[in-house]
């Protein structure tokens with residue numbers, strides 16, 4: 001199933017499921033008991049929202065060897081985790097806003113895991129039970145601030161720095177999926193999820209060894225090589241095989257103030 005969150009002029013934010021170009025409403029809770037109602041809403045008539053409302057966005061740094069190399073840093077011996085605040089979230093089509101504090105905002109195309117069940121101390125062998133599905137994410141980063149601050153809260157944490165969507169795909173084997181990032185149609189990143197240093201079960205086990213994972217939480221699994229700066233007027237498209245394409249325009253903060 002493809003799960004979306006959306007709203008329209010008449011409809012408050014709600015969950016739906018995608019059937020071709022149509023959306024059907026979801027009755028109940030997507031992470032629990034639900035029923036799919038008939039798909040009769042035109043997908044082009046709605047505004048898509050981030051497809052989940054996570055209590056936290058867990059991210060992994062340097063989880064692809066080639067990306068660590070391009071920054072001249074070692075691949076860590078244990079997963080290097082950090083958090084983005086939920087206020088960074090935007091949906092498909094919404095603008096990434098370049099803040100005036102940074103001169104180097106970059107895209108990071110990433111596969112995101114959506115947690116479906118509360119858990120702590122999850123063993124790698126049990127991790128699949130806690131996965132609800134997968135979506136496409138862009139771990140937008142103010143690289144200059146990330147370097148200058150020493151820790152990453154500000155560089156990774158500006159509003160709009162976590163585009164996610166367009167939907168969650170619940171039926172997918174995520175072991176070997178092609179991730180591509182295009183900026184203005186120009187390919188910047190292309191790699192397979194099989195090149196991850198730490199696998200998804202290892203990441204779930206490690207994160208849940210110190211924090212309780214909740215339904216809806218996001219785990220961004222790291223970016224491959226090829227990150228590059230964004231400028232106002234750019235359009236960034238991240239696509240992942242078997243899921244779909246996440247497209248966001250880039251604007252300067254002054255343009256929306």
Ligand code: MG
Nearest residue numbers: 108139222223
């Ligand atoms: Mg990242």
